[in-house]
Amino acid sequence: MAKKVGRQTFYCEKDISVLSFASVVGKKEHEGPLGDKFDVYSDDEFFGEETFEKAEIRMQTMAIDLALKKESFEEKDVDCIFAGDLLNQCVGSNYTARGRDVSFVGVYGACSTMALTLSLSTMMIEASAAKRAMAVTSSHFCSSERQFRFPLEYGGVRPQTSQWTVTGAGAVILGEGEEKPKIKAVTLGRTIDLGVKDMNNMGAAMAPAAADTIKAFLSDTKTKISDYDAVFTGDLGVVGSELLLELLQKDGIAPSNHNDCGVMIFDREKQDVHAGGSGCGCSASVLCSKILSDLENGKLKNILFCATGALMSPTSSLQGETIPSIAHLINIVGK
Amino acid sequence: MAKKVGRQTFYCEKDISVLSFASVVGKKEHEGPLGDKFDVYSDDEFFGEETFEKAEIRMQTMAIDLALKKESFEEKDVDCIFAGDLLNQCVGSNYTARGRDVSFVGVYGACSTMALTLSLSTMMIEASAAKRAMAVTSSHFCSSERQFRFPLEYGGVRPQTSQWTVTGAGAVILGEGEEKPKIKAVTLGRTIDLGVKDMNNMGAAMAPAAADTIKAFLSDTKTKISDYDAVFTGDLGVVGSELLLELLQKDGIAPSNHNDCGVMIFDREKQDVHAGGSGCGCSASVLCSKILSDLENGKLKNILFCATGALMSPTSSLQGETIPSIAHLINIVGK
Numbered sequence: 157m158a159k160k161v162g163r164q165t166f167y168c169e170k171d172i173s174v175l176s177f178a179s180v181v182g183k184k185e186h187e188g189p190l191g192d193k194f195d196v197y198s199d200d201e202f203f204g205e206e207t208f209e210k211a212e213i214r215m216q217t218m219a220i221d222l223a224l225k226k227e228s229f230e231e232k233d234v235d236c237i238f239a240g241d242l243l244n245q246c247v248g249s250n251y252t253a254r255g256r257d258v259s260f261v262g263v264y265g266a267c268s269t270m271a272l273t274l275s276l277s278t279m280m281i282e283a284s285a286a287k288r289a290m291a292v293t294s295s296h297f298c299s300s301e302r303q304f305r306f307p308l309e310y311g312g313v314r315p316q317t318s319q320w321t322v323t324g325a326g327a328v329i330l331g332e333g334e335e336k337p338k339i340k341a342v343t344l345g346r347t348i349d350l351g352v353k354d355m356n357n358m359g360a361a362m363a364p365a366a367a368d369t370i371k372a373f374l375s376d377t378k379t380k381i382s383d384y385d386a387v388f389t390g391d392l393g394v395v396g397s398e399l400l401l402e403l404l405q406k407d408g409i410a411p412s413n414h415n416d417c418g419v420m421i422f423d424r425e426k427q428d429v430h431a432g433g434s435g436c437g438c439s440a441s442v443l444c445s446k447i448l449s450d451l452e453n454g455k456l457k458n459i460l461f462c463a464t465g466a467l468m469s470p471t472s473s474l475q476g477e478t479i480p481s482i483a484h485l486i487n488i489v490g491k
Numbered sequence: 492m493a494k495k496v497g498r499q500t501f502y503c504e505k506d507i508s509v510l511s512f513a514s515v516v517g518k519k520e521h522e523g524p525l526g527d528k529f530d531v532y533s534d535d536e537f538f539g540e541e542t543f544e545k546a547e548i549r550m551q552t553m554a555i556d557l558a559l560k561k562e563s564f565e566e567k568d569v570d571c572i573f574a575g576d577l578l579n580q581c582v583g584s585n586y587t588a589r590g591r592d593v594s595f596v597g598v599y600g601a602c603s604t605m606a607l608t609l610s611l612s613t614m615m616i617e618a619s620a621a622k623r624a625m626a627v628t629s630s631h632f633c634s635s636e637r638q639f640r641f642p643l644e645y646g647g648v649r650p651q652t653s654q655w656t657v658t659g660a661g662a663v664i665l666g667e668g669e670e671k672p673k674i675k676a677v678t679l680g681r682t683i684d685l686g687v688k689d690m691n692n693m694g695a696a697m698a699p700a701a702a703d704t705i706k707a708f709l710s711d712t713k714t715k716i717s718d719y720d721a722v723f724t725g726d727l728g729v730v731g732s733e734l735l736l737e738l739l740q741k742d743g744i745a746p747s748n749h750n751d752c753g754v755m756i757f758d759r760e761k762q763d764v765h766a767g768g769s770g771c772g773c774s775a776s777v778l779c780s781k782i783l784s785d786l787e788n789g790k791l792k793n794i795l796f797c798a799t800g801a802l803m804s805p806t807s808s809l810q811g812e813t814i815p816s817i818a819h820l821i822n823i824v825g826k
Contacts, residue, residue, distance in 0.1 A: 157492050158620040163570070164594045166620040207810055235498070236679060243804065244579040246599040250682060250802035254815040259499045259679035261607065262599040262802070262817075264581040272596065276611065283618035285493040285501040285677075342620075344571055344594035347585060467585035467597070469578065475542055480589040482597075 158282045162376025164369075165343040172281050173333035174451075174488070175288065176229065178222035179444035180215045181437070182297070182323030188422045193445035194324075195222055201298060201323065208299035209243060212325075215437075216241075216252040216294045219327035219444070223290065227329070231257050234329060235286035238273035240264050241294050241436055242321075244303065248294050258290075266465030267362075267391055268345070269293040270326060270440040271484035274461075275342045277330045278486075287331060294325035295435030304355070304470055317357040319393045319418055319434035320427075326440030328448075337451035340458075341377060341487040345369040347467065349480040355473050359396020359418075359431055362464040365481035366392060367403035369462055373485050374409065381411045387460045388447060389483070390417030390439025393432030394424070396464075417442035417463075439463040448488075457490040493617045497711025499704075500678040507616050508668035509786075509823070510623065511564065513557035514779035515550045516772070517632070517658030523757045528780035529659075530557055536633060536658065543634040544578060547660075550772075551576075551587040551629045554662035554779070558625065562664070566592050569664060570621035573608035575599050576629050576771055577656075579638065583629050593625075601800030602697075602726050603680070604628040605661060605775040606819035609796075610677045612665045613821075623666035630770030632656045639690070639805055652692040654728045654753055654769035655762075661775030663783075672786035675793075676712060676822040680704040682802065684815040690808050694731020694753075694766055697799040700816035701727060702738035704797055708820050709744070716746045722795045723782060724818075725752030725774025728767030729759070731799075752777035752798075774798040783823075792825040 241248035273291030418432035576583035608626030
């Protein structure tokens with residue numbers, strides 16, 4: 157049974173461990189600075205399928221099956237899959253779950269999905285309603301561009317504040333265990349909107365949500381940012397990251413240990429991604445490769461993973477609405 | 492801490508009660524057989540707003556605020572809102588949550604959303620991660636028709652198997668308490684797809700998911716369908732309801748106590764809704780009016796609420812995909 161602290165945070169009382177994890181990415185992500193950290197990549201942007209949507213389903217399927225296989229789990233060893241993605245009606249996740257002998261919970265948290273699915277998986281195990289649960293998400297550059305912006309064939313010029321949707325998927329299996337990185341605490345974010353309308357500047361829209369959730373976590377747990385080895389946001393990119401640090405400094409919080417999954421995944425000098433990576437698959441694939449590996453091998457000991465999501469739709473933006481955002485935070489400790 | 496039974500079900504060990512609930516509907520729903528059971532209705536399909544999407548946000552907002560007000564709760568008395576809807580990127584829920592001082596979890600379960608948000612709210616309270624949580628959803632005939640089928644101005648003829656998306660919203664506040672209807676058990680569904688492709692016959696696509704979840708619940712809890720006063724599905728309509736009963740009878744389950752929220756909400760003779768009502772707002776508004784009232788006033792004592800969702804998108808259907816479906820089930824007992 158969890159221990160609720162403050163308004164938005166709970167500590168785990170069980171030893172909820174990262175039993176297994178896997179990442180799958182596309183060609184561009186493999187060519188980036190974390191290229192050799194990912195489990196699988198494909199040079200084919202269709203991943204052998206006929207459509208970009210089916211490619212995304214294929215990536216999620218590969219991530220799930222690999223996470224199971226790594227620890228010799230079968231489907232029946234997991235009680236529930238929590239998954240979501242950016243596609244309308246979350247079809248990437250729904251079709252991945254189809255026919256599997258596992259309960260399925262669909263979520264929508266935009267690019268915060270990896271932290272959201274981890275939060276709910278943790279909650280279900282803390283409630284003793286599941287022995288093991290799986291947190292999954294994905295995004296695909298081509299399916300996202302078509303849906304949120306323009307078909308690629310149109311050749312729209314992207315402004316410098318825009319981010320590049322990561323083609324990638326991540327899957328984490330949580331369950332009770334001793335010898336693995338553990339989920340120590342979870343903070344569920346509030347929906348924040350400071351009035352940004354520009355769909356090509358998501359970092360600016362999401363930074364206030366990241367600041368709000370990090371402040372809520374520190375306040376609820378009565379800890380300092382320097383108590384943690386590293387704070388990973390995802391995916392603010394360079395524009396959003398600068399804004400986040402400005403916002404935190406107003407409250408006297410000056411993290412020297414901040415990095416952003418959208419900045420980490422690409423080489424901005426060489427890869428023409430403008431402000432950095434984005435998409436549910438961005439923080440998911442970085443968490444399920446470098447971050448969790450470093451928690452396993454002792455390079456990291458106590459981190460905050462704070463994934464951010466912009467909660468608009470193309471319809472709401474066309475109707476003149478501003479962009480509400482959210483960030484959920486997980487405190488993970490090394491073994 | 493919950494007690495997990497079987498593969499998909501858990502019993503609550505806390506007294507998790509329905510502390511408050513509220514429903515908001517449109518004109519057609521108010522003219523139906525349950526008209527006088529809903530808390531609020533509007534003759535204006537825009538609910539005073541400029542767009543159908545904003546009308547949906549208005550309905551969710553009214554349902555939340557009314558559920559709080561009925562029991563003199565303030566926003567700070569609730570720790571988390573779980574909400575979802577049918578709109579792309581779930582903007583009905585995201586914009587409703589904007590600026591509220593409450594953690595927010597977005598879900599996507601199509602028309603199963605009321606049962607899904609109740610399941611997760613229950614789980615969070617069982618985990619002691621929240622004292623009170625709120626489950627919310629909505630749908631709107633006009634925003635749904637435009638998004639999933641055709642703009643209304645096109646005047647497409649609807650086949651007899653099609654259902655009419657309910658304009659409605661429901662909100663439930665759960666928390667520990669004694670004198671109210673209680674959540675006794677929860678079964679989270681699997682994603683089932685028996686190959687139906689017709690977006691105008693959702694009942695047929697969803698019936699196998701309802702049958703699967705009801706069978707899982709009975710098997711996990713080792714109970715019989717006759718142990719319950721009533722089984723409410725939502726929203727199979729008449730076509731899906733007949734198929735559900737056929738599927739259950741194959742396993743020797745013959746419920747004499749079944750009703751469907753999509754059948755209950757409209758008068759099919761007079762209201763030209765073909766196979767019945769549908770949409771997240773259908774089972775939500777029926778639960779948050781007649782069903783929970785009858786559990787409060789003693790007419791019902793022990794029921795199953797099994798909300799069903801069809802998990803396709805217009806894109807997946809255009810790409811030739813079949814329709815995966817899901818159903819989540821809540822066992823609620825009277826006070």
